[in-house]
Amino acid sequence: MSVAGKTAVITGSNSGIGLGIAKEMAKAGVNVVLNSFTDSEEDHALAEEIGRKHGVTARYIQADMSKADQCRALIEKAGTCDILVNNAGIQHVAPIDEFPVEKWDAIVAINLSSAFHTTAAALPVMRKARWGRVVNIASAHGLTASPYKSAYVAAKHGIVGMTKVVALETAQEPITANAICPGYVLTPLVEAQIPDTMKKYDMDRDEVIKKVMLERQPSKEFATVEQLGGTALFLCSDAAAQITGTTISVDGGWTAL
Ligand code: NAD
Secondary structure: OOOOOOEEEEOOOOOHHHHHHHHHHHHOOOEEEEEEOOOOHHHHHHHHHHHHHHOOOEEEEEOOOOOHHHHHHHHHHHOOOOEEEEOOOOOOOOOHHHOOHHHHHHHHHHHHHHHHHHHHHHHHHHHHHOOEEEEEEOOHHHOOOOOOOHHHHHHHHHHHHHHHHHHHHOOOOOEEEEEEEEOOEOOHHHHOOHHHHHHHHOOOHHHHHHHHHOOOOOOOOOEOHHHHHHHHHHHOOHHHOOOOOOEEEEOOOHHHO
16 A cells, blocks of 8 residues: 555654655655644745645644644644654753753653654544554664763653554554654754864864764764655555564664664
8 A cells, every 4th residue: 555645744844854754755645744833934835845846735734842732733733644753853962960951841842742642642543544654753862872962862762662652552453653763864953063063173074074973873974864754654654564663773873883
């Protein structure tokens, strides 16, 4: 069965990985719901452009993934949700004894609790449609840790754990739940850090990428948003119907170290 004609709700998808996944899904004929906490003309124009380019229905629905009721309302407003991609995420870096409480709360809310709320709201919709795919965008930090990223690592390990529970609760239904664990991905957010890091270390772009950013990524190459979109699509394919409750690393060998 092809995924064309299904509907995917992708949280945090007006930039970076979420947008990349939305574009790859639309290219495969999937109708997409884009989301973020903003509600600008550009957000809606982005969805229109994707819809026009790929001949699918593409909508933008504003919802703040730090708020439980808005997470659930996103699924309700989408109306249908065959594929749920929990992607919204933020980061903050600080030693644990200096970690701001409000940053901890925001990271746990956006990177972990939002997926609990959207999944709880989406599963009844998937059950009614007798098909569903939950794809959680975790991280290499869902499987391993780095100093100064306590909230992020805790939330990402948490979402990997929750993925397993969702898989077990849906194991005898035509629904799967998996987590993708990307290493470093060249998103606009990461790209924007390159010039400053070049200055800080007096290095050229290539050195910054290989020696600083990709220090822990053995391939010494970023993963791309297209590769993540392709991985998400694979998890939605018939070939992946028995893949559930697991993680797929897209990290250039990071977690093999
Ligand atoms: P990004 O900043 O480009 O994208 C994050 C998205 O989340 C944006 O669309 C943003 O608007 C949205 N968002 C933030 N707060 C939100 C909120 N309160 N409500 C709704 N949407 C909100 O970053 P990205 O690199 O594309 O990250 C996407 C996901 O991939 C995150 O979960 C991140 O942890 C994960 N990830 C990224 C990398 C990487 O190297 N870029 C690696 C591993 C995992």
